[in-house]
Amino acid sequence: MYHLLRKLGFYLVALWAALTVNFAIPRMMPGDPVEIMLSKLGQKGPVTEDTREAIEALLGTGAGRPLWSQYRDYLAGLAHGDLGVSVVFFPAPVSTIIGQTLPWTIGLIGLATVISFLTGVGLGTLAGWKRGSWMDNLIPVTTMFQSVPYFWLALILLFLLGSVWPLFPLNGGYDVYEVTPGWTGEFLGSVVYYGTLPALTIIISSIGGWMLGMRNMMVSTLSEDYMLTAEAKGLRPGRIMRRYAARNAVLPSVSGFAISLGFVVAGSIVTEAVFSYPGIGSALLQAVGGNDYALMQGIFLIITLSVLGANLLVDLLYSVIDPRTRAQS
Amino acid sequence: MSPKLIAGLALGAPIVIFGLVGPLLVQDPARVGDIGLSGPGGEHLLGTTQTGQDILAQLAYATRGSLIVGAIVGALTLLLSGFFGIVGAYAGGWTDEAFSLFTNVMLVIPGLPLVIVISTYLPERSLTLVAIVLAITSWAGSARVLRGSTLSLRNRDYVKASRVAGEKRWRILLVEILPNLIPLLAAQVVFAVIFAILGEAGLSYLGLGATGSFTWGTMLYYAQNGLALRLGAWWWFVPPGLLLALFGAALALINFSIDEIINPKLRNQTRSARRGWRMSREQLRKAKEATL
Numbered sequence A: 001m002y003h004l005l006r007k008l009g010f011y012l013v014a015l016w017a018a019l020t021v022n023f024a025i026p027r028m029m030p031g032d033p034v035e036i037m038l039s040k041l042g043q044k045g046p047v048t049e050d051t052r053e054a055i056e057a058l059l060g061t062g063a064g065r066p067l068w069s070q071y072r073d074y075l076a077g078l079a080h081g082d083l084g085v086s087v088v089f090f091p092a093p094v095s096t097i098i099g100q101t102l103p104w105t106i107g108l109i110g111l112a113t114v115i116s117f118l119t120g121v122g123l124g125t126l127a128g129w130k131r132g133s134w135m136d137n138l139i140p141v142t143t144m145f146q147s148v149p150y151f152w153l154a155l156i157l158l159f160l161l162g163s164v165w166p167l168f169p170l171n172g173g174y175d176v177y178e179v180t181p182g183w184t185g186e187f188l189g190s191v192v193y194y195g196t197l198p199a200l201t202i203i204i205s206s207i208g209g210w211m212l213g214m215r216n217m218m219v220s221t222l223s224e225d226y227m228l229t230a231e232a233k234g235l236r237p238g239r240i241m242r243r244y245a246a247r248n249a250v251l252p253s254v255s256g257f258a259i260s261l262g263f264v265v266a267g268s269i270v271t272e273a274v275f276s277y278p279g280i281g282s283a284l285l286q287a288v289g290g291n292d293y294a295l296m297q298g299i300f301l302i303i304t305l306s307v308l309g310a311n312l313l314v315d316l317l318y319s320v321i322d323p324r325t326r327a328q329s
Numbered sequence B: 001m002s003p004k005l006i007a008g009l010a011l012g013a014p015i016v017i018f019g020l021v022g023p024l025l026v027q028d029p030a031r032v033g034d035i036g037l038s039g040p041g042g043e044h045l046l047g048t049t050q051t052g053q054d055i056l057a058q059l060a061y062a063t064r065g066s067l068i069v070g071a072i073v074g075a076l077t078l079l080l081s082g083f084f085g086i087v088g089a090y091a092g093g094w095t096d097e098a099f100s101l102f103t104n105v106m107l108v109i110p111g112l113p114l115v116i117v118i119s120t121y122l123p124e125r126s127l128t129l130v131a132i133v134l135a136i137t138s139w140a141g142s143a144r145v146l147r148g149s150t151l152s153l154r155n156r157d158y159v160k161a162s163r164v165a166g167e168k169r170w171r172i173l174l175v176e177i178l179p180n181l182i183p184l185l186a187a188q189v190v191f192a193v194i195f196a197i198l199g200e201a202g203l204s205y206l207g208l209g210a211t212g213s214f215t216w217g218t219m220l221y222y223a224q225n226g227l228a229l230r231l232g233a234w235w236w237f238v239p240p241g242l243l244l245a246l247f248g249a250a251l252a253l254i255n256f257s258i259d260e261i262i263n264p265k266l267r268n269q270t271r272s273a274r275r276g277w278r279m280s281r282e283q284l285r286k287a288k289e290a291t292l
Helices: A002-028 A033-044 A049-059 A067-079 A094-129 A134-147 A150-164 A185-222 A225-232 A237-255 A257-275 A280-289 A293-321 A323-327 B003-025 B055-091 B093-108 B111-121 B127-136 B140-154 B157-164 B169-205 B216-225 B234-262 B271-275 B281-291
Strands: none
Touching (some): A002 A067, A002 A293, A002 B093, A033 A049, A033 A293, A094 A280, A134 A185, A150 B169, A150 B234, A185 A237, A185 A257, A225 A237, A257 A293, A257 B111, A257 B169, A280 B111, A293 B093, B003 B234, B055 B093, B055 B216, B055 B234, B111 B127, B169 B216
């Protein structure tokens, strides 16, 4: 129980830090984001006093109010789910845009990461089990793919499979001309078809890391004494590999999820840019392009919160699969 | 010298030399020519961009730019992760708690979105500034790894012995503990350099990189904007990406060989090596005779 509370406490601190970073950045940076946003909003339509106050609460104000009361206003605004109005997608509020784009990204990254994790760990297990085999020699090749930047791989895949051999569509999230969104088989098929290439990019670039980590842990685990005991008992090799070696070797991969998730999110932003995928990464770039600070801050906040949430889930899962972390407390 | 280290150095060293010497030998990378987009050959060994700029010249300057970013981030990561990881873990108590909390919080806040947000507010970005922002958002992973090993080292018997012998605290840290962390530090720095160069490339590709300087990422950005992909101008977008991939692979190979130094279990485990442990037929026959 203590262990659980400690974990939750940490995530509360992390949440507070994320909110505060989000509060501090626009106020610390040079320039006057509020004026830029208000003048842009003014071009699109009349700016009410409420809108002005909401934007000032988000991005800071020159009116010399104490930082503390600004901070309180900002937190109060967030508590109501008020993230301001977008300039690029005027007059839609930021929360609506995020609501529309987030499912695309979570679907794409979530599926691609799960596939990549499972395949990578599986292949890493085999490579570590049969060290020195052809499979083991595959590891440097996959790590080379990892050091290829996401967007370059995406460009090459797009060039080969989109332009040279047109197997997959060049951009978008689904066929906007033929299909209407909804829970129909046709639409889902289109989503899968359009998502294959972006997902493939993420999988190819990230699978090497999982494979290498798992392989190295397998090799380390295989030299443990209990492995020798298991072999001496005459257990079947498949059982030794899965129940004795892989089960212990997978733990660091699971706990390393936190570090890798940041990379995957970063990579997917760039991947979405290449494929013009209708996810949150594309929205972030549009916000950046149009100096839409409210949308940008909102998206940064949501990305951070999603990563925090995913980490919390993995952490809780970890204390289920590794009893030692619970026993310590 | 393991074969992996040799391969890594053989791949990486030419790229570093190209980045150091190349800019001295080529023409001005920004000079516009009147021949337009043209393929490799003749006066321009790697062809030109659509405004007739020499790709080879750009590549030389871009290599230098990317290496500078890598070097700055590597050095800063060494400092930051060393401070928060090693010093924190060695000091113990509340310092350790606070440092490790800070590290973990930095770890779960995703780096690239933060860099994108910060870059958007800064209209003029120098290469150094981009490198510093990348370093600030990326040191945490290394710090956590270093903290783990420092914790295990500071409880070793030989450290306790030197404490009993009355050595000063900073001397124990610098002379007894730090040398054992050097391979790990090296691995973390190499990793940070890979990360930085890739991160900078991604950032530049989005148009948020350093303004007015050449890196592999900005070359790809201009290639993308110049529709190099649609026009099939492979000599424009393949070389920077290829150098990125090769340099990344070289550093990864160097990291593998450092890994094998840190963790001897990973060494000598090839199939051919283990075959050598088997008894030969001669030995088996003798063993049989001896037991009968």
